[in-house]
Amino acid sequence: MDKESIRKFEYIFEIVERNGRSPARLIPILQAVQEQYRYLPEEVLTLVATALGLSPAKVFGVATFYSHFTLTPKGKYLIRICDGTACHVKRSDGLLAALREKLRLRDGSATTPDMLFTLETVSCLGACGLAPAMVVNDEVHGQLTPEKAVALIDELLRKEDENDN
């Protein structure tokens, strides 16, 4: 086993220990793992199952049930467009279409090939007063128009460019 994997495994065990190795804490454990890796790698799920004395099927079952868990890596910027009722009647579909176009996401793919952006919809952010709204990582942006949403992406792209240089 290489050093990288060993470090990864040690960290997972630390999370499991912190939660008292309790199977009831499976969800908080997976949340902590996902916070670290930004997704749930398959081998990690098996490891968590073994550490908790659960079957891998049970752990996979939980990981695939809840929409916040993801088994595939997500982009650096996770953009979630709210499609709650309030945002929907204020035409959040326009935001989605504009950003899909802007990020050139075709054939139902959600993440850009450069792993910079992932575009998703979410049922409700509870920011209904600001409809239509979207969240970029943890930052909420409200009262958007398709133009404003595209401008936000441009700004992120500019920031990325500056970082590269």
Place this chain on the structure above:
Amino acid sequence: MTTEKLGLEAIQAAYHKKASGLTSRIIICAGTGCVANGSLKVYDALCAAIAAAGLELTVELKEESGGTHVSRSGCQGFCQMGPLVTILPHSILYTKVQPGDVPEIVEETLRAGRVVERLLYENPAGGRRCRGTDDIPFYTRQHRYVLKKCGIIDPEDIAEYIAGGGYAAARKAVLDMTGEQLCLEMLDAGLRGRGGGGFPTGMKWDMARKQPEGKKYIICNGDEGDPGAFMDRSVMEGNPHSVIEGMIIAGRAIGADEGYIYVRAEYPLAVRRMRKALEDARSLGILGDAVFRSQLSFNLQVMEGAGAFVCGEETAMIASIQGSRGMPMPKPPFPVQSGLWGRPTVINNVETLASVPLIIAGGAAAFRSMGTKNSPGTKTFAVTGHVANTGLIEVPFGTTLREIIFDIAGGVTADDETIRNDAFKAVQIGGPSGGCLTEKDLDLPLDFDNLQFAGAMVGSGGLVVMNSGTCMVGIARFFMQFTQNESCGKCVLCREGTRQMLDLLDDIIEGRADSSTLGLLKDLGRCVKKGSLCGLGKTAPNPVLSTLAKFPDEYMAHVEQKYCPTGRCRALVKFRILPEYCKGCMLCKKKCPVGAITGEKGAPHEINLATCIKCGVCIEVCRLKAITGA
């Protein structure tokens, strides 16, 4: 073990002493809405500007504090006008404040005691500027009971909560009242569950209390999943201690010593504030192994959800806390009999729990003096959609929709955001479990029973107003998509039935429906309601059945004439240029991506429907509104 009471009074006195040296206080709304509009930047700018102006600034209350106290609050409800800045004791409310406005506020208001007129709220009906919450119709027509302190107190300061009388009700419950007395008090008050069901809280508690001695649990349901509702988020963010206090009282009532606060994962700020509040309460001995220095212990922890709407259902939530897939179980046994880890468990909604300390403190009779006979008290509603003032409001039960939509929320807006009250079409209440109400229901006094009777439900209190440009079939499809997506898959009728209903709605919207579709949709809806275990499936067909009943003509137009009266259903749209308005400016012709528009400059153009891909660009670019999709 000492019997001396925990000194809430000493904390109160210390807080008031510290605050007595202050000359003014500025409260900046730090609810999710205002933060998104930049209120934290306004906070930083204010602190910097006050210090730069050489005025005394207090950020954290200490002995000898003086000058201006700048603090952050939870959601003040008037989200549309954020960031909101309240200045006390002048009782001024500034709206849409940006960091650039800060120097003027410091110079004019703080130093000179004058009002900055341009930052005041301007009543769109009449253009009058309102100085503060006591003359803004959005606030004056509300009755803020549960939300009273939300938006005033600093949610991260337990001393301020205690200074306002907080935790006295919990202490009284723990030290001076029995479980039976507490249950009776709730029954007398007639408090009903605010999460949607409307089940009497006292009855629920009493059922759990009467279970055999032993481990019992109390769970706070903060898994507010209904799209279009955010009152629980606002309470958890704005006044987290009121929820904890309610849980202590509930725990005392049923004999529980442990509890969970289940918060939706989409609410990171609520999670953080609840955790901080728990920690502060623990350090003061309000939670822990000797609650208020009694022999009782009561421990709480926050459980963060992982994104599953169905977990708002009691038995699914229990499964989720136990670390499993959140799938509901058949009832009975009810959670009050066999809940978390098979033990008696009471699950109450956030708003219900936040009402509890107020009832214990003010008495059942005072609570009954608000609202209607069968639905006493107040209810928060999240008013959103096509209204002038979207935001969070609280009114006594029995208030009519007309008052809420036209007085408090400031009227219905058309698609161009202007106020056009005749554009009102419908209001959807109760989210994906609820139904639509129309013009003729506007004078209905809102309460649990009336709404049920009218074919909607209070639900969690989401109230989405829709104008005449909204397609009701589209709205029904929107909710169906939501429940289809969120169905956990356990019951066949919910899993497959919602899928089929969604397909039928797509047929209607995309012009494939025939004379059998609507009947099939209705039948299927009734089957899904009957054949599902939990509330999700039992109520999933409601938005469809309710719109079918209230807007039959709109469905028929889609099915028979393949025509959407609002022009919102793209597949049915037939774009057409109105020759009487078209001046032949060529703009649409230039923008059309498929060259479907023909015509000479200066003469009315035409759209070739065979080539048109219904992208809608022409409608967007036409300055003369000469193109119609209806």
